Each structure stands twice: as structure tokens, then as C-alpha cells.
Amino acid sequence: MASTRKPTFKAGTEPRQSKDARPGGDSPEVISAQRSVEPEAKTSEKAAANGKRTGGASKTGKELSPDNVIAFPEPKKRRQRRLVLWTLSIVAVVVGVLIAGAVFSPVLAVRTITVDGTSLLTPDAVQKALSGLEGKPLPQVGEQEINELLKPLVQVRSATMEARPPSELLVHVDERVPVALLKQGDSYVMVDVDGVQLGATKDLTAVALPLIDAGVGTTNTELFKAIAAVLDTLPADILARMSTASAASADAVELKLVDGKTVVWGNAEDREMKAKALEALLRMPVDPKVPVSVYDVSVPRHPFTK
Structure with a gap:
């Protein structure tokens, strides 16, 4: 927009020749005109320059003052959370050092x-x-x-x-618990239910275990596994009363007591029930008038003697 301010005129100090100058007379004073810079424009330019030097100004051209910034206090929960995290970190480091010291310490x-x-x-x-x-x-x-x-x-x-x-x-x-003896040469070898040899003795009476019939053969046969499973089920006091154990087949296991009486066991099924039935029969009072030579527990729900 063109300025409405009227130009100001200053009187020139230097004379200038003119075509109208009279010869021999004094030259008239020449008047020159200069346009002054508007104050508002200068003010705007200075403000822009100051804004560039200070690195930023508000939209209105006014610079923000640090005194106008309000500092809010840190929330209490955030401060507590930071304190807890620091505490946990310190505790973890201390515990780690103690554990490492315990694991590698020669004191322990x-x-x-x-x-x-x-x-x-x-x-x-x-x-x-x-x-x-x-x-x-x-x-x-x-x-x-x-x-x-x-x-x-x-x-x-x-x-x-x-x-x-x-x-x-x-x-x-x-x-391992030995359940029987196997004869090997001049010695008797103690074996557990898995057939693992646990020791040997030359005195059969020195160990209160039944002797498995030599006809069973090696410990990896079905007959041995059937007999060993039966013997492993018996309580220790009843196992100690057994003299021998044999089997014509896996379904026909028989035991002999040290007093010569026979226990008909049958197969290896229902072993726990059969062991309880045999224990009950052996604890029955003995009637001299009715001698017992056989304890049959092959059907554990209906055991009998004869």
C-alpha cells in the first residue's frame, strides 16, 4: 500500500547550474526532495531480524520469556514408582552377588x-x-x-x-530289594524283581529268601518275570517264610513255605489282592484236627485252604 505521508523537503547545500540562471547574477537556491523510511516498516524489519537471532518468536511477533513458563511438580505416583524400581534393581544386584558368592565360594x-x-x-x-x-x-x-x-x-x-x-x-x-535266590554253581545269587544280581552267598540259610527253581532258566524269561513279580508283592515277613518258588507256566505260579505247605498262586494278575488274601489265611488260627497243606489264592475273592 502506498504511504500517505507527505514527502519532506530538505534544502540543498550545494548550488547547481541551471539553464534559467541569469548571467552574472547569483544562482537561486535549488530545493531537493527525499522520501523518508516509514517507522512502521523499520520496526517490522528489526523485529524480524531479532526473531531470527533469538531462534523463534510467537505468532504475534513477541518473544516468549522464561519467566512465563510454569513448572508443575512431579506426580506422587510416578515418584513412588521410580523409587520402587530403583529399590528392586538394587536388591536384585545384591541377591545376584550373594548367590554368585555362595555358588563359587570355597567356604561351602x-x-x-x-x-x-x-x-x-x-x-x-x-x-x-x-x-x-x-x-x-x-x-x-x-x-x-x-x-x-x-x-x-x-x-x-x-x-x-x-x-x-x-x-x-x-x-x-x-x-534295590532282593526277592529271591538263583543257584549259580556253588553259590546262590540274590536278584531283585528286574533280575539284577545284588550279591552272592554260599550259605542258603544265611539269606531269608526263596530259591527260584533252576528250571526257570535265565532272568529274562517269562517264567522268571512272573515269579519275581509275585515275590515282589509279598510283605517282607511273609517273603521270609518262603522256601522255593516255581512255575509250570506263567499262569501257574506256586510257592513253598519253609514248613512244607504249598501256596497256589496262579497268574500274576491281582497280585496285591492275592497277597492280602494269603496274609489273612496264614494268620488264621491253626486247628490241629483240620491240618492245612495248601493255601489257594488263585481266585483272591474266594481263597480257601485244604
């Missing part, structure tokens, strides 16, 4: 190995098998490692451990 090294639960084996035999654990920190010892070390001892079915800081390792041994 195994120095004593105690064994219980052995009857076929001696504690010394188990301790010797586990001697490689001595000096190892207790937290690094596991049951899987213990069972691996005890594998050469066939009498051990499994083992569990109990750490007793600072340096004692207690090992609970679960041994």
Missing part, C-alpha cells in the same frame, strides 16, 4: 559325605564312589551327578541328597 566346599539307607552296601563303598565330589561347592552338587557316580553300584536304585552347610553332604540311598 564339600568336606564330609554322610550316607544312609544302605543294607546291601556299606557306607564306605558309597563314600568311595562319591569321593570326586570332595572340594566342590555344595550349591554345584546335584542329584543327577550323584546318581551318575553311583551307577557302577548295581545295588543302588536311586539316591537323593541333602546339603548341610557349610561342608556336609548327606546322601540318602534307595537300594
Whole structure:
């Protein structure tokens, strides 16, 4: 928009020759006109320049002052959450350091190995098998490692451990249970239900276990498995009263008591029920007038004697 301000005129100080100048006379004073810069334009240009130098201004051309910014306090929940996170982080680091120290500390090294639960084996035999654990920190010892070390001892079915800081390792041994004797040459070998040989003796009367008939053959036959399953079901006190065990077939297992009486068992089905029936028959009062020579539990719901 063109300015409405009237131009201002300033008197020139330098004379200028003119075509109308009279010869020999004084030249008249020449008047020149100059247009002044509008104040509003100058003000706008200065404001723009200041805005560029300060890095920003409001839409109205006014610069924001730091004194006009309001600082709100941090919410209480956010402050508490940050404090909890810091606390948990510190606790986790401390616990990690303590665990690492316990796992690798020589203070908790195994120095004593105690064994219980052995009857076929001696504690010394188990301790010797586990001697490689001595000096190892207790937290690094596991049951899987213990069972691996005890594998050469066939009498051990499994083992569990109990750490007793600072340096004692207690090992609970679960041994296999012998259920019968097998004759091998001049010796009698104790076997469990799986046919694992657990030891040998030359005195048949030294072990209160029934002798399995030699006609059964090796321990991986069906006859042996049927007889061993029956013997494994019997309570320890009744098993000790057995003299021999035989089977014409897997469905015709028979047992002989040390007093010469016969137990007709039948097949290996309903073993638990048959064992309870036999226990009840053996506890019945003996009538001298009615001697008993056979206990038949082949039908466990209807056992009888004759």
C-alpha cells in the first residue's frame, strides 16, 4: 500500500547550474526532495531480524520469556514408582552377588559325605564312589551327578541328597530289594524283581529268601518275570517264610513255605489282592484236627485252604 505521508523537503547545500540562471547574477537556491523510511516498516524489519537471532518468536511477533513458563511438580505416583524400581534393581544386584558368592565360594566346599539307607552296601563303598565330589561347592552338587557316580553300584536304585552347610553332604540311598535266590554253581545269587544280581552267598540259610527253581532258566524269561513279580508283592515277613518258588507256566505260579505247605498262586494278575488274601489265611488260627497243606489264592475273592 502506498504511504500517505507527505514527502519532506530538505534544502540543498550545494548550488547547481541551471539553464534559467541569469548571467552574472547569483544562482537561486535549488530545493531537493527525499522520501523518508516509514517507522512502521523499520520496526517490522528489526523485529524480524531479532526473531531470527533469538531462534523463534510467537505468532504475534513477541518473544516468549522464561519467566512465563510454569513448572508443575512431579506426580506422587510416578515418584513412588521410580523409587520402587530403583529399590528392586538394587536388591536384585545384591541377591545376584550373594548367590554368585555362595555358588563359587570355597567356604561351602564339600568336606564330609554322610550316607544312609544302605543294607546291601556299606557306607564306605558309597563314600568311595562319591569321593570326586570332595572340594566342590555344595550349591554345584546335584542329584543327577550323584546318581551318575553311583551307577557302577548295581545295588543302588536311586539316591537323593541333602546339603548341610557349610561342608556336609548327606546322601540318602534307595537300594534295590532282593526277592529271591538263583543257584549259580556253588553259590546262590540274590536278584531283585528286574533280575539284577545284588550279591552272592554260599550259605542258603544265611539269606531269608526263596530259591527260584533252576528250571526257570535265565532272568529274562517269562517264567522268571512272573515269579519275581509275585515275590515282589509279598510283605517282607511273609517273603521270609518262603522256601522255593516255581512255575509250570506263567499262569501257574506256586510257592513253598519253609514248613512244607504249598501256596497256589496262579497268574500274576491281582497280585496285591492275592497277597492280602494269603496274609489273612496264614494268620488264621491253626486247628490241629483240620491240618492245612495248601493255601489257594488263585481266585483272591474266594481263597480257601485244604
